[in-house]
Amino acid sequence: MTTTESRVEALGWAPRRRRPRPRALVLFSAIVIAALSLPLVFLLLEASDAGAATVWHLIWRSLTATLLWNTVRLTVVVTILCAIIGTLSAYCVERTDLPGRHVWAVLVVIPFAMPDFVVSFGWSSLFSWISGFRGAVVVMTWAVYPLVYLPVAASFRGADTGQEEIARSLGASRLGVFFRITLAQARRSILGGCLLVSLVILAEYGAFEILGYRTFTTEIFSEFSVGFDTSSACALSLVIVIISIAVMIGEGAMGGARTSRSGRGVAPVRTPVTLGRWRIPILGLFSALVLAALGVPIGSAVYWMFQGGADAISGVSLGSAAFYTALYSAGAALLATLMALPVALLVVRYPTKWTRALTRSTFLLLAMPGLVIALALSYFSEQHADSFGYQTAAMLILAYALMFFPLALVGVRASVSQAPITLEEVAGSLGVSRRQVLRRVTLPLISPGLAAAFCLVFLSCVTELTATLILIPTGVQTLATQFWAYQQNLSYGQAAPFALVIILIAAVPAYLLGRFFDRLPHRALAAPVPNVVA
Amino acid sequence: MSELDISGLVKSFRTQEVLCGLDLVVEEGSFVSILGPSGSGKTTLLRIIAGFERADAGSVRLHGEIVDDATHFVDSRKRRIGYVPQDGNLFPHLSVKMNVGFGLRKAERNGTRVNELLEMVGLANLAERYPHQLSGGQQQRVALARGLAINPDLVLLDEPFSSLDAGLRASVRHDVRHILKDAGTTAILVTHDLDEALSLADKVAVLRDGRVSQCDAPATLYARPATPALAREFGNVNFVTGVARGLEVDTDIGRFALEDVSSIPGLRDGARLLVLIRPEQIVLSSNGSARARVLDTEFYGHDAVVKLRANAQRELTLHARTSHAIDLPERDSDVAISVRGGVVAWNDESSDTDQV
Numbered sequence: 001m002t003t004t005e006s007r008v009e010a011l012g013w014a015p016r017r018r019r020p021r022p023r024a025l026v027l028f029s030a031i032v033i034a035a036l037s038l039p040l041v042f043l044l045l046e047a048s049d050a051g052a053a054t055v056w057h058l059i060w061r062s063l064t065a066t067l068l069w070n071t072v073r074l075t076v077v078v079t080i081l082c083a084i085i086g087t088l089s090a091y092c093v094e095r096t097d098l099p100g101r102h103v104w105a106v107l108v109v110i111p112f113a114m115p116d117f118v119v120s121f122g123w124s125s126l127f128s129w130i131s132g133f134r135g136a137v138v139v140m141t142w143a144v145y146p147l148v149y150l151p152v153a154a155s156f157r158g159a160d161t162g163q164e165e166i167a168r169s170l171g172a173s174r175l176g177v178f179f180r181i182t183l184a185q186a187r188r189s190i191l192g193g194c195l196l197v198s199l200v201i202l203a204e205y206g207a208f209e210i211l212g213y214r215t216f217t218t219e220i221f222s223e224f225s226v227g228f229d230t231s232s233a234c235a236l237s238l239v240i241v242i243i244s245i246a247v248m249i250g251e252g253a254m255g256g257a258r259t260s261r262s263g264r265g266v267a268p269v270r271t272p273v274t275l276g277r278w279r280i281p282i283l284g285l286f287s288a289l290v291l292a293a294l295g296v297p298i299g300s301a302v303y304w305m306f307q308g309g310a311d312a313i314s315g316v317s318l319g320s321a322a323f324y325t326a327l328y329s330a331g332a333a334l335l336a337t338l339m340a341l342p343v344a345l346l347v348v349r350y351p352t353k354w355t356r357a358l359t360r361s362t363f364l365l366l367a368m369p370g371l372v373i374a375l376a377l378s379y380f381s382e383q384h385a386d387s388f389g390y391q392t393a394a395m396l397i398l399a400y401a402l403m404f405f406p407l408a409l410v411g412v413r414a415s416v417s418q419a420p421i422t423l424e425e426v427a428g429s430l431g432v433s434r435r436q437v438l439r440r441v442t443l444p445l446i447s448p449g450l451a452a453a454f455c456l457v458f459l460s461c462v463t464e465l466t467a468t469l470i471l472i473p474t475g476v477q478t479l480a481t482q483f484w485a486y487q488q489n490l491s492y493g494q495a496a497p498f499a500l501v502i503i504l505i506a507a508v509p510a511y512l513l514g515r516f517f518d519r520l521p522h523r524a525l526a527a528p529v530p531n532v533v534a
Numbered sequence: 535m536s537e538l539d540i541s542g543l544v545k546s547f548r549t550q551e552v553l554c555g556l557d558l559v560v561e562e563g564s565f566v567s568i569l570g571p572s573g574s575g576k577t578t579l580l581r582i583i584a585g586f587e588r589a590d591a592g593s594v595r596l597h598g599e600i601v602d603d604a605t606h607f608v609d610s611r612k613r614r615i616g617y618v619p620q621d622g623n624l625f626p627h628l629s630v631k632m633n634v635g636f637g638l639r640k641a642e643r644n645g646t647r648v649n650e651l652l653e654m655v656g657l658a659n660l661a662e663r664y665p666h667q668l669s670g671g672q673q674q675r676v677a678l679a680r681g682l683a684i685n686p687d688l689v690l691l692d693e694p695f696s697s698l699d700a701g702l703r704a705s706v707r708h709d710v711r712h713i714l715k716d717a718g719t720t721a722i723l724v725t726h727d728l729d730e731a732l733s734l735a736d737k738v739a740v741l742r743d744g745r746v747s748q749c750d751a752p753a754t755l756y757a758r759p760a761t762p763a764l765a766r767e768f769g770n771v772n773f774v775t776g777v778a779r780g781l782e783v784d785t786d787i788g789r790f791a792l793e794d795v796s797s798i799p800g801l802r803d804g805a806r807l808l809v810l811i812r813p814e815q816i817v818l819s820s821n822g823s824a825r826a827r828v829l830d831t832e833f834y835g836h837d838a839v840v841k842l843r844a845n846a847q848r849e850l851t852l853h854a855r856t857s858h859a860i861d862l863p864e865r866d867s868d869v870a871i872s873v874r875g876g877v878v879a880w881n882d883e884s885s886d887t888d889q890v
Contacts, residue, residue, distance in 0.1 A: 017589065017607070422619050423625060427637075428611050429585070431684050445626075
């Protein structure tokens with residue numbers, strides 16, 4: 001009798017019973033999501049202020065077609081190149097007997113710490129043919145392929161090699177195994193990395209400005225800085241938002257299939273693939289990669305510094321710029337990591353279709369030009385907070401945190417999903433409060449991931465340019481803005497030391513990151529962007 | 535009062551119904567094994583009792599108080615249930631001592647309680663070690679001490695011995711049972727290992743198709759299984775068909791008393807029954823009720839199994855176990871057999887009952 005009642009209830013007649021979700025977690029996540037939505041809300045408000053007709057008129061210009069063509073072809077080409085370079089280098093590092101693989105594992109990640117504007121400066125100041133589309137492809141590929149490398153390497157490390165062995169025993173060739181098994185297993189990671197790459201390219205400004213290549217983001221910046229034309233800038237930004245939504249939907253559709261691993265979490269024993277006679281050529285390629293991505297920008301900066309002579313270096317401004325850069329970046333990294341924590345906990349521990357979709361949509365922020373985020377924050381402070389905080393360190397830090405929140409989320413999410421939920425459950429059953437469980441179990445377990453998130457955001461802030469240019473407190477210079485000022489005046493000798501210090505500061509967290517991901521045991525990072533379907 | 539009272543429990547994941555109307559009562563201070571094949575919902579049941587999952591329907595009571603039903607849900611933190619997970623799941627960043635003391639108040643963590651518990655599980659000398667420095671059995675015992683530290687009313691053991699090797703398993707099992715009995719704690723053990731379930735528990739609940747198909751003391755399960763399938767599961771069987779005659783059953787090898795007629799709903803004279811005779815019930819004797827031919831004998835030292843054919847027309851093959859293994863009958867010789875004790879029977883659903 002009870003049973004019949006219960007079954008009726010289970011069939012959906014009664015409201016579904018749920019374990020209550022911790023209210024604090026939901027509340028903090030809601031605050032974070034609200035903050036993250038500010039830029040988009042700003043764009044929509046501006047657009048509705050300007051009126052649909054105006055926005056339509058602004059978008060429906062021949063200029064838009066040119067920008068669209070430029071942006072799309074660059075995004076497509078760079079994404080494909082990054083997918084190839086990132087995947088192949090990850091395969092060589094993780095799966096072959098490449099000599100010195102632990103050294104390479106770190107060296108191939110460090111280019112991510114190279115500010116794009118320094119890379120493009122390095123290449124274009126040495127080679128005059130590096131400009132326009134060709135230049136943009138070369139520079140962006142070197143600067144962002146680590147975004148594919150990191151997740152794919154993690155997935156190769158965690159994937160089941162048993163399938164490859166079986167395929168080989170069934171008579172498949174080495175290339176056949178690579179395409180039919182290995183790539184298929186890493187597909188989601190590759191797609192996830194490609195998504196990050198496309199979004200980052202959409203938001204890139206400094207490099208394209210130096211190379212003289214016009215995309216939506218450079219156009220938005222010049223329309224704003226020349227004519228303070230906010231509605232035009234916003235209209236173009238909406239196009240970026242639409243493109244990135246399209247990219248994300250495309251990625252979601254392609255990534256629908258999931259790889260599964262049979263058997264329980266036994267660490268797979270694997271024999272690395274022997275490179276044999278390919279060893280020397282592949283070592284050559286790796287050296288070329290590191291030379292192009294690291295050697296050229298560093299080399300050119302050193303070259304220009306010596307050209308400029310020792311008197312070009314002003315120790316005081318360099319020191320103070322480095323101090324403020326580190327200060328703001330550390331503040332933003334801390335804030336972004338703290339913001340990512342509740343969201344990651346909520347989406348990993350209490351996954352629903354909605355939380356996943358919401359988390360995924362935060363990745364739109366990666367594609368937002370820094371300028372838009374800066375404008376959004378200034379707008380809200382001006383309109384609703386009596387200009388509170390405008391051009392203060394706090395606002396710059398908030399802007400950074402919003403821009404790079406998705407990167408922090410990637411790191412925190414990876415390690416939260418890595419920390420076994422059973423430990424938290426056991427802790428709870430021992431009568432310990434939720435906050436205590438967080439402090440005594442979860443945080444110690446995920447601290448490496450928090451550190452990784454911190455590093456990821458820190459180095460991104462150090463190399464950030466556009467939002468900094470707008471929001472920097474009066475009278476303060478960071479390394480990036482000072483470099484930019486000298487570079488715009490063609491004072492390469494004076495710009496170079498700033499580039500070198502940026503690289504130096506950003507390389508430390510990049511090195512730590514390379515080490516962290518090299519040791520991450522399982523497939524935690526293999527899907528950097530949560531999939532709605534999954 | 536019963537410690538735990540579960541009724542009508544339903545739980546599904548996506549479209550798969552794992553538990554469908556499960557009822558279970560556990561008495562205070564008893565040790566109950568839940569026995570089921572993998573995928574039968576054992577762990578899900580345990581997780582619902584612990585409060586890690588919420589049931590879709592049905593109710594769970596602890597000490598008569600509802601902890602999970604349509605309107606109430608008590609969080610696992612407030613249930614006072616010690617949970618010992620499958621792989622121990624010790625906190626990797628804490629020492630043995632800190633693991634055991636995890637659920638205690640700060641002041642108690644360095645007190646004598648932790649030492650007593652470690653003493654009890656025989657690991658007092660390893661207090662400062664970290665989980666990765668312990669063997670599997672040691673980790674398991676630390677997990678038990680950690681669960682017992684909060685003085686739980688109920689301890690849940692989720693296949694705690696499955697990750698141990700065979701030699702260690704027996705000794706850890708023995709230790710755990712003694713520790714729990716000494717502490718007087720009610721315990722529920724989930725396992726797919728028949729020997730483990732039978733040897734440890736006061737009662738065994740057999741989980742089938744998302745329900746408890748029988749919950750009884752091990753000896754009762756063996757002697758009076760609820761269904762022929764359960765009978766087969768708990769030991770070797772001989773099934774013979776027979777016809778009900780009052781509280782007796784008439785078979786080819788004699789007439790036997792029915793031990794328990796509750797397993798035969800609607801029992802009437804002339805009904806066809808399926809009769810269970812355990813091998814050790816068959817006695818080879820000179821004055822038996824039936825005759826049989828010896829087909830084969832298998833000698834095991836402490837006992838022997840004799841394969842017999844009774845009643846040549848029906849080709850009825852029986853297995854008899856005899857502890858008197860010294861002078862076994864010759865193969866192909868004829869012997870007399872009788873059946874010791876009463877028998878258990880069910881309605882024979884394989885054939886039409888009205889034929890006789």
